[in-house]
Amino acid sequence: MPTTPLQPTLRFDLAASKPAITEHGNTVREANQNDFPVLAGNAVAMFTIEMKPGALRVPHWHPNAWELDYCLHGEARFWIAGPDNDNNQVKQVIDLKPGQIIFIPQGWFHAIKNPGRSDLKLLLTFNNGLPTDIGLPVGLDALGGEVFAQAFGVSPGVFSSFNTTNKFFAPAQTNDR
Numbered sequence: 667m668p669t670t671p672l673q674p675t676l677r678f679d680l681a682a683s684k685p686a687i688t689e690h691g692n693t694v695r696e697a698n699q700n701d702f703p704v705l706a707g708n709a710v711a712m713f714t715i716e717m718k719p720g721a722l723r724v725p726h727w728h729p730n731a732w733e734l735d736y737c738l739h740g741e742a743r744f745w746i747a748g749p750d751n752d753n754n755q756v757k758q759v760i761d762l763k764p765g766q767i768i769f770i771p772q773g774w775f776h777a778i779k780n781p782g783r784s785d786l787k788l789l790l791t792f793n794n795g796l797p798t799d800i801g802l803p804v805g806l807d808a809l810g811g812e813v814f815a816q817a818f819g820v821s822p823g824v825f826s827s828f829n830t831t832n833k834f835f836a837p838a839q840t841n842d843r
Contacts, residue, residue, distance in 0.1 A: 675704060676704055687835075689835040695714045699795030707795070710791065711797055713789075713790040716786065717786040720781075722780075724834060725801065729798055731794035737786075740782050740787060741763055741782035744760045744761075746775070762788075801834065
């Protein structure tokens with residue numbers, strides 16, 4: 667009797683998946699090539715990010731992927747910095763509302779904030795099956811205050827009270843509301 671070849675799973679329930687990251691009530695859900703194996707070799711991953719009002723996605727960059735974000739609900743503010751084709755520094759602050767998209771080139775430094783009064787939900791697409799992420803708190807924690815102090819020309823003590831436990835999200839500040 668002939669056997670039926672195994673069929674790949676072509677559907678993934680991103681909305682019902684367990685959050686990969688939960689910090690201060692904010693969440694990230696991932697459909698990368700480990701979570702959704704059919705993506706392997708296809709250079710794509712999709713995430714959802716849900717943020718509370720006033721929350722900040724800490725400054726970070728993706729060294730191995732560009733990012734395309736679609737606003738599903740709420741309001742988002744993006745800060746983006748990187749070089750143009752002539753190696754000039756580009757700095758932009760861009761507000762997004764539902765139905766709008768933003769493109770963040772590979773390796774560009776960026777941060778996201780929910781400046782609104784309702785929850786924010788974004789759908790993120792990356793051109794890598796396993797996008798990496800380097801956040802400023804992780805870098806500060808890894809390199810230490812002495813390195814940053816020399817880089818910025820200040821005393822190392824300036825960095826001693828910095829909170830490096832917010833790896834992905836910072837909660838709303840009391841003056842945000």
